[in-house]
Amino acid sequence: MSTVDGVAGTTQTKDQLAQTRLTTDTQSFLRLLTAQLKNQDPMQPVDSTQWVSQLAQFSSVEQAVAANSKIAEVLSELKSSNDRMDLSYIGRQVEVDSGTVGLKDGKLSASYSIPEGAKSVDLYILDGEGRIVASAKGDPLAGTHSFTWDGTTSTGTKAPEGAYTVLVQATDENSKSLTTGLTHSAKVTGIRREDGSTVFVLDDGTTTGRDSIIAAA
Incomplete structure (x- = not known):
């Protein structure tokens, strides 16, 4: 299982770097301001409006960096919450809204839903290459029906x-x-991260995303 990481950690690192740079720049600006005030020509003093404007700009930047820091903290907390939620699925039986189903121990089981008005229903089993390896007739009655395949090809x-x-x-x-639906049930045996998203590993040899899980026991 890989280490779960995400956008929040990267955002926080960038925010810390920005905060460090801002602190350094602010200190340099204040030293420059103090030096110029000490060495200004009394007959031609520096325009105070200019100094106020520059200070206001620094203040705005500082507030923006502070706001980004708070946002990074919220993102980090949300990420941690999602990670804990994902881990809680391990060992649980879930119902998945997906057409990908696993054949395990000589059995593939799924449930399909049929709308009103169906006259004919056909079920097809495709392998990883997209080839039809088996087919069967389904029940056209509106509702949800169970389907089981023993792995015997055509x-x-x-x-x-x-x-x-x-x-x-x-x-x-x-x-x-007509529009149909297909779900199947399996147990979550692990999780991993792929392209920033959580992938749930199921005991029937398939995987699924968080959005495809419609129920858990």
């Missing part, structure tokens, strides 16, 4: 265990395609 051989894609195609009496 040629009578046994498919290897792993991830497969289940396609559900429903059509009405006019052969018009």
Whole structure:
């Protein structure tokens, strides 16, 4: 399992660097201001409006950096909260809204939903190369139905265990395609980070993202 990291840590590092630079620049400016005030020509004093303007600019920058620091703290806290939430899924049974389902111990199980008006329903099992390895007729009755595949391909051989894609195609009496849904249940065995997002590893050999988990037990 890789170390969970994210944007907040990078933002905080940049903010610390900006704060250090601001402190250094402010001290340099104040030393320069003091030196110029000490050595100014009494007959031609420096315009006080100019000094006030420059001080105001420094003050605005300082406030902006301080605000960024607070935002970085909030992001860091949110990230930590999400990390703790992700870890809490390990060992739990989750229901996933995904067409990718795993064949494990000679069994692939899923649930598909059919809308009103379906006349015909066909189920297709595709391998990792996108090839149809098996097919079956589904139930056109509106509602949710269970589907199980024992790994037997259309040629009578046994498919290897792993991830497969289940396609559900429903059509009405006019052969018009209808929208269907597919979910499956599996246990979370681990998590990892990919491109800044959490990936949940499931015990059926598949993976899923946080947004695809619709229920957990």
